Amino acid sequence: xxxxxxxxxxxSRTCSDVELKAAFRxxxxxxxxxxxxxxxxxxIRFKEVNEAYSVLSDGQKRAAYDRYGHAGLTGMxxxxxxxxxxxxxFSEVFGDVFGEMFGGGGRRANxxxxxxxxxxFDLEITLEQAFSGDMxxxxxxxxxxxxxxxxxxxxxxxxxxxxxxCHGVGRVRATQGFFAxxxxxxxxxxxxxxxxxxxxxxxxxxxxxxxxxLQVRIPAGVDDGARIRLQGxxxxxxxxxxxxxxxxxxxxxxxxxxxxxxxxxxxxxPVPMTVAALGGEIDAPCLGxxxxxxxxxxxxxxxxxxxxxxxxxxGRGMPSLRSARERGDLIVExxxxxxxxLNARQKELLRELAATCTADKHHPRHAGxxxxxxxxxxxxxxxxxxxG
Ligand SMILES: [Zn+2]
Ligand SMILES: [Zn+2]
Numbered sequence: 001x002x003x004x005x006x007x008x009x010x011x012s013r014t015c016s017d018v019e020l021k022a023a024f025r026x027x028x029x030x031x032x033x034x035x036x037x038x039x040x041x042x043x044i045r046f047k048e049v050n051e052a053y054s055v056l057s058d059g060q061k062r063a064a065y066d067r068y069g070h071a072g073l074t075g076m077x078x079x080x081x082x083x084x085x086x087x088x089x090f091s092e093v094f095g096d097v098f099g100e101m102f103g104g105g106g107r108r109a110n111x112x113x114x115x116x117x118x119x120x121f122d123l124e125i126t127l128e129q130a131f132s133g134d135m136x137x138x139x140x141x142x143x144x145x146x147x148x149x150x151x152x153x154x155x156x157x158x159x160x161x162x163x164x165x166c167h168g169v170g171r172v173r174a175t176q177g178f179f180a181x182x183x184x185x186x187x188x189x190x191x192x193x194x195x196x197x198x199x200x201x202x203x204x205x206x207x208x209x210x211x212x213x214l215q216v217r218i219p220a221g222v223d224d225g226a227r228i229r230l231q232g233x234x235x236x237x238x239x240x241x242x243x244x245x246x247x248x249x250x251x252x253x254x255x256x257x258x259x260x261x262x263x264x265x266x267x268x269x270p271v272p273m274t275v276a277a278l279g280g281e282i283d284a285p286c287l288g289x290x291x292x293x294x295x296x297x298x299x300x301x302x303x304x305x306x307x308x309x310x311x312x313x314x315g316r317g318m319p320s321l322r323s324a325r326e327r328g329d330l331i332v333e334x335x336x337x338x339x340x341x342l343n344a345r346q347k348e349l350l351r352e353l354a355a356t357c358t359a360d361k362h363h364p365r366h367a368g369x370x371x372x373x374x375x376x377x378x379x380x381x382x383x384x385x386x387x388g
Contacts, residue, residue, distance in 0.1 A: 005052035113241035133220030149199035163188035263328025279303030
């Protein structure tokens with residue numbers, strides 16, 4: 001004799017639909033076979049719980065049951081055998097949260113092969129490395145196919161087994177009144193198979209996290225913000241799916257001497273005031289292909305050179321990624337430096353020099369500027385008088 005449905009769910013005869021559903025959830029969770037492996041009692045209880053709920057959640061059946069008990073259900077497409085399968089009702093109520101709720105037990109082996117994730121790796125290099133190109137070793141944490149189970153997720157010697165919920169179909173049907181709803185099987189996620197005995201190494205995931213060492217060739221001329229794509233070096237695909245790609249995002253560390261502008265390099269070189277005045281030669285730094293390459297260039301300073309004067313060294317800039325023949329220039333900008341910490345004798349010499357200088361001849365820019373300034377000041381004066 002079947003047990004009383006209200007008793008099975010532990011609810012009163014007057015309980016609401018909401019209470020009924022809550023009681024069912026609780027009881028179904030408790031007796032779910034996945035939670036009670038190898039306990040035949042649990043399976044029977046689970047079926048009972050489902051049967052009770054399928055009757056009490058249906059208004060018509062519940063009314064018949066209330067009046068006539070189990071006998072009232074015969075011929076109503078209700079007496080035991082004609083019921084929806086226990087799992088169907090279970091999925092209907094629990095939907096897709098099933099997998100998360102059961103964690104380990106409901107581990108699903110998803111449908112078909114899936115491509116692995118693309119990965120990003122941020123790589124900082126020096127300007128010197130960008131200039132000559134380089135080989136660098138990087139360590140990329142990525143998901144690799146588990147070697148123990150060859151990616152199946154099942155313990156070696158075992159195989160994923162047919163899903164009991166959908167009997168391998170991957171979809172389940174649920175009836176709600178007159179409607180039949182079909183949905184992806186919540187237990188196996190549509191794969192039709194579940195992993196009963198998970199691999200110890202990857203815990204059923206089929207993949208393991210691993211740090212992989214890769215040799216990456218940095219092409220000469222690479223610029224800040226460049227991306228290098230390494231096809232197939234991303235995460236492993238699931239169930240035989242292709243690997244993702246690895247994108248290396250290159251950033252070039254700021255250099256203490258050079259600034260890059262496309263293919264050109266800029267370098268500001270301080271020049272002593274006396275050299276700028278007399279003219280001469282200074283050494284400017286530049287980048288070389290190899291360590292023993294000339295990394296110094298002679299720059300001629302013309303007599304009377306000013307701050308901001310530039311000298312362009314052809315072909316001493318960055319190499320081009322597009323063409324081996326194309327190269328930028330190195331632009332050396334002079335910065336005339338005023339001497340500091342002068343002793344009495346040096347100051348005397350400068351005073352002597354100053355006394356011989358005339359603005360027009362020796363400081364034409366200064367003279368020109370103050371000509372304009374004087375006109376400006378006198379105009380402002382007139383303005384002031386008029387206002388006052
Ligand atoms: Zn494994
Ligand atoms: Zn299934």
